[in-house]
Amino acid sequence: MPELPEVEVVRAGLAPAVTGAVIVGVEVFEPRSLRRHDSASGHFADLLQSRGVLAAVRRGKFLWLPLDSGRALVVHLGMSGQVLLRSPGSDTDRHLRIRLQIEHPEHGELWVNFVDQRIFGSMAVDSMQPTRDGLTAGYSGLAGGATGADGLAGSGLGWSGLIPSQVAHIARDPLDPGFSAPLFLAALARKKTGIKRALLDQTLISGIGNIYADEALFEARVHYEQPADSLSPAKGRALLGAVRSILNRALAEGGTSFDAQYVNVNGQSGYFSHRLNTYGRQGLPCPRCGTLLVRQQFMNRSSHLCPRCQRLR
DNA sequence: CGGGTGACCTGCGCGC
DNA sequence: TGCGCGCAGGTCACCC
Structure with a gap:
């Protein structure tokens, strides 16, 4: 589930189930799904076993569960990754790569299944570092960004x-x-650089992927190869406004699903x-002017646009 | 630094 | 029915 709205749907579904739970079992069926795990710090399963989960946090397309170990x-x-909540003993999901067994004080025992057809996704246990700007690292669904409300003693935000x-190199999302x-x-x-390349640069702004980049550029009537520095300040603001509007609207509808691949923690589209x-x-008409929309190759993928509404200037 | 390319993967739908 | 091709929402490393 790739872009920000789809990842946020997963985070929001995961948060109530995992916050306050303890990890009581870890099964790794596909070691390639641990690509981003640095095993020098310890074995993945060992670092999770018996740890408590404090929250579910997201920045851009990255999701993490802070643990009581400080990692x-x-x-x-x-x-193609999915996180699915299942009852213990459920049938095995196709492409199940990793399973966490958790025990929640209220909800009892639950399986957290990491399912990933293409294995481009991953799980990893990572160390933590302070944010550069000293602000809350990401979105956890808690009011006020959890400032001082997490009950941790000592310095500020816990x-x-x-x-x-x-995740430290990833920019904040809009x-x-x-x-x-x-x-x-x-x-x-x-x-x-071209504006679409900039929108997809996760170190500049995070959470935007191929779908929402194309949609925002369409809404703002900007060609994907328009040099970023050639946008007027007003056009820049309008484009950012379009990005935010699209992401929020997608979020309100539970994200974008063309097939069963992109689903929430309960498997719903x-x-x-x-x-x-x-x-x-x-090949279909532009909803604004009726000109046929086109697809063009760009960055080893596709860009979709209206050749009339989105001219290179 | 920017930009191009390929690598990492599996599976689906299409045309032949 | 089978096969090859092109396609897929991301990220990273490496090259020039």
Whole structure:
């Protein structure tokens, strides 16, 4: 489940089930799913066994569960990853790569199945470090970003001010209260690169992938190869506004699902695919002007656009 | 530094 | 029915 709305749907589903739970069992069926785990710090299963889970946090497309050991279980869904909550003893999901058995004080025992057809996703136990700006590391669904509300003694934010090392280079996403629009727009204005490349650069702004980049560019009427530094300040602001609007609307509909691949923790699909204006709609008329939409090769993938509404300037 | 390419994977739908 | 091809929502390493 790749882009921000789909990952947030997973985070939101996971949070109530795992917060306060203890990991009582770990089964790794596919070691390639541990690609991002640094085994020098210890074996994946050993680092999880008997640990308590404090929360479910997300920045961009990265998800992590802070643990009572001071580390975090980092989850990245890649292109085809799913996290499914199952009752103990459930039938094995196809492409099941890792299973965590958790025990929650209220909900009892539960299986957390990491399912991933293509194995581009991964799980890893990672060390934590303070955020560079001293703010909450990501979104955990807690009011006020959990500031001072996590009951941890000592310095400020506790786990909420810490970020897994492998996520530290990822920029804040545009729905994060700590995201600075002026700083992002200023950085954009310094980039000579094409605007879509910039939107997909997770170190500049995170959470945007191929679908929502195309949709936001369509909404703002910008060509994907328009140099970032050539956008007027007003156009830059409009584009960021379009990005936020699209992400929020997709979130409200449970994300985008073309097939059973992109589902929440209960295996249910989102409905935003009905709202897509350009992604995957090549050959169909532009909803704005009726010109036929086109698909073009870009960055080893596809860009979808209206050749009339989105001209290179 | 920017930008291009390939690697990492499995599976589905299509045309022949 | 089978086979090859192109396609898929991401990220990273390496090259020039």
